[in-house]
Amino acid sequence: MVQVYRAGFVGGAVEESLEWMSEKAQGAHNICVPFAGIGRATIAMARPDTVIESWDTMHYPGCIYRGVFSASEIDSNVDGIRYTKGWAFENRGYKHLDDRCAGFMDWVAVNGTDFDKACLGSAMIRSTLMGRMMHWHSNVEQLYGRFEKQREYNADWLNQPGRLIHHEANFFEALPLEKDYDLIEIDPPKVVSYSDVYSLHFKVHQQVLTQGKGIALPKWNRRSPVPNMRKLFAGTKAPKIIFMYVSKVYPDYEDMKKLVQQFAEIEEEQEFFHSGRYDYALLLRR
Numbered sequence: 106m107v108q109v110y111r112a113g114f115v116g117g118a119v120e121e122s123l124e125w126m127s128e129k130a131q132g133a134h135n136i137c138v139p140f141a142g143i144g145r146a147t148i149a150m151a152r153p154d155t156v157i158e159s160w161d162t163m164h165y166p167g168c169i170y171r172g173v174f175s176a177s178e179i180d181s182n183v184d185g186i187r188y189t190k191g192w193a194f195e196n197r198g199y200k201h202l203d204d205r206c207a208g209f210m211d212w213v214a215v216n217g218t219d220f221d222k223a224c225l226g227s228a229m230i231r232s233t234l235m236g237r238m239m240h241w242h243s244n245v246e247q248l249y250g251r252f253e254k255q256r257e258y259n260a261d262w263l264n265q266p267g268r269l270i271h272h273e274a275n276f277f278e279a280l281p282l283e284k285d286y287d288l289i290e291i292d293p294p295k296v297v298s299y300s301d302v303y304s305l306h307f308k309v310h311q312q313v314l315t316q317g318k319g320i321a322l323p324k325w326n327r328r329s330p331v332p333n334m335r336k337l338f339a340g341t342k343a344p345k346i347i348f349m350y351v352s353k354v355y356p357d358y359e360d361m362k363k364l365v366q367q368f369a370e371i372e373e374e375q376e377f378f379h380s381g382r383y384d385y386a387l388l389l390r391r
């Protein structure tokens with residue numbers, strides 16, 4: 106059974122699809138993950154003999170990969186609730202964010218380790234109304250309680266097997282055509298109505314964790330998926346591809362399937378139903 110890493114993050118596959126992914130990734134040693142997210146797919150595929158190279162523009166996944174998955178022990182600077190005035194205090198990116206929560210987040214973002222910021226990132230998401238990252242919905246004791254809970258949780262995810270090479274960067278600026286991967290796992294941002302959820306809702310999260318110094322999150326609108334997938338397929342080499350998609354997004358699954366079939370053949374197709382939508386998984390060969 107694969108374990109699903111949980112950190113209050115949106116998107117990404119659920120247990121059955123990760124199980125399927127883990128099975129299909131068997132035998133692959135060099136794996137490319139262009140859109141890492143919080144690494145659920147990476148962890149499902151990681152084995153002692155795998156080298157998994159991944160990318161994500163958000164600082165939060167970087168903190169999780171470095172501070173949790175690749176760490177051999179917990180490295181933390183946080184010993185209680187402390188405050189400083191930084192980006193969150195000055196800018197108040199969330200509606201109803203109070204001084205103390207802002208000050209605590211700034212203190213951890215400035216003084217915390219990657220492990221601490223991985224815990225803060227999760228506690229922040231869970232401290233917004235319904236985890237939607239718009240309205241703040243917490244006092245500092247609740248925020249700190251969630252931080253501590255995630256600290257305990259993350260302690261069980263250290264030392265992941267194999268080698269993880271993670272880049273806090275835009276995959277389209279890398280396009281590693283020279284690398285001979287065995288497998289590429291593609292779980293792109295999905296365009297819901299007119300935008301992806303990451304550039305829309307994680308902008309403030311990114312700014313707080315990096316104190317305003319993070320990479321601008323790439324915006325995906327209705328014009329992005331087709332050229333981006335063309336670039337991705339043309340800019341990478343690997344005989345096997347796992348492609349994850351969902352229903353109720355733009356372009357729809359049938360159109361996306363037609364597009365990927367221009368580059369590869371479908372060997373297997375799966376659908377998983379959960380919370381009112383379908384997750385689709387394709388195993389492709391080229």
Ligand SMILES: C[S@@+](CC[C@H](N)C(=O)[O-])C[C@H]1O[C@@H](n2cnc3c(N)ncnc32)[C@H](O)[C@@H]1O
Nearest residue numbers: 116117140142143144145146161162275276292
């Ligand atoms: C659907 S999520 C991936 C979830 C992932 N499969 C997991 O297991 O957690 C898509 C991710 O792509 C990232 N992203 C969007 N545009 C990107 C780009 N140009 N380069 C790298 N990452 C990008 C987003 O920040 C987001 O974390």
